[in-house]
Amino acid sequence: MVIVTVLSLVLLNIERRENYLEIVRTGISTLTYPLQFLADLPSRITGYLSESFASQDVMLRELDKMRQENNLLQVRLQKYDSLEMENMRLRSLLGSSYKLSDQILVTELMQVDLDPFRHQIVINKGSQAGVYVGQPALDAHGIMGQVTHVTPWNATVLLVTDSSHTIPVQVNRTGLRTIAVGTGDISSLRLPFLPNNADIQQGDLLVTSGLGGRFPAGYPVAAIDKIERDPGAHFTEATAAPKAFLDRTREVLLVWTASTAAQSATGNPTDTTGKPDAPAPAPEKGGN
Known part of the structure; x- marks a missing residue:
């Protein structure tokens, strides 16, 4: 033990003065670096994974927050x-x-x-x-x-389409007066009292005639959308589509x-x- 101690002191003194062992130390460090890397690898992997999971958790929280904000903005946009x-x-x-x-x-x-x-x-x-x-x-x-x-x-x-409702109208193009009767169908009125030779066309606008004093004259009521003429009948069968948005207003x-x-x-x-x-x-x- 004494001999080893003396030898160590001699070598340390020589190294301090002459630096002869630097090459040896460098070689040993180079040879042992892979072992040091392998020994340190588990802790490095653990740290990387922990940081990755933490970053992923933060990203997930931020993503969830952005989704909530997006939903809120979508609701507000719908309101707008x-x-x-x-x-x-x-x-x-x-x-x-x-x-x-x-x-x-x-x-x-x-x-x-x-x-x-x-x-x-x-x-x-x-x-x-x-x-x-x-x-x-x-x-x-x-x-x-x-x-x-x-x-x-x-x-x-x-509403004008109720089956019990009638309204005096006139054809805006010709001034021909008649009665529009509700059919019970929200999209249709009947014109049952038109003479067979009446001058009417599909698309003709029907407006209030003002007769009876109930409805002011000149307001749109419906547009004729269907005409059926029977030469043997006294009256023309015609229907009209209401102008008002009865099912949406x-x-x-x-x-x-x-x-x-x-x-x-x-x-x-x-x-x-x-x-x-x-x-x-x-x-x-x-x-x-």
């Missing part, structure tokens, strides 16, 4: 689309209302009658807003129907005609039932 469409509908209504010299009221759809044999809707304005029985209702495209029942806070509108315009406005101005306002103090004509049913 809905608001844009509502804005377009209101602009259409305002575009129609400026043409009216009569007073108008914009209402919203509350309920649709689920009875397949009755075409009725409920709107969110009633006698508190001056709504009365028999009042014309329309949308941005044409006549929808007329008010048949009123409460203080809402009203029922009978959410906003409904109620119109006070000039005569109604004048009646109100003379101190004869509607009462809480929605009917004028003076007798008002009943909703039109059957032929006129």
Whole structure:
């Protein structure tokens, strides 16, 4: 042991002065580097995997957060689309209302009658807003129907396609007057009283004639879409498609005609039932 210790001290002294063992040390380091690398490899792999899993977890959390934000933005975008469409509908209504010299009221759809044999809707304005029985209702495209029942806070509108509803119309192209009758089909009206030699064509626009004083004259009602002539019959069978979007409209315009406005101005306002103090004509049913 003493000999080994003395030899070590001698070698250390020689190395410190002459640096003879540097080549040997370098060779030994080169030979042992693969062993050092293999020995350190497990810890390196463990560290890399831990860092990878941690990074993946962070990325997954960020991805989940971005998905949630994307879903929220998609919901908001849907709302913006809905608001844009509502804005377009209101602009259409305002575009129609400026043409009216009569007073108008914009209402919203509350309920649709689920009875397949009755075409009725409920709107969110009633006698508190001056709504009365028999009042014309329309949308941005044409006549929808007329008010048949009123409460203080809402009203029922009978649509023109209801089988019990009739409306005086005229062919806009020729001025020919007739009656449009509801068929019970939301997309169709019947014209049962046209003479067989009547000058009508597919696509002819039917507008309100103003007869009876219920509907103001000149408003679109329907367009003729089918004509059947039987030489042996007295009348032509014709149908027409309503211009109003009866199954899609959410906003409904109620119109006070000039005569109604004048009646109100003379101190004869509607009462809480929605009917004028003076007798008002009943909703039109059957032929006129």
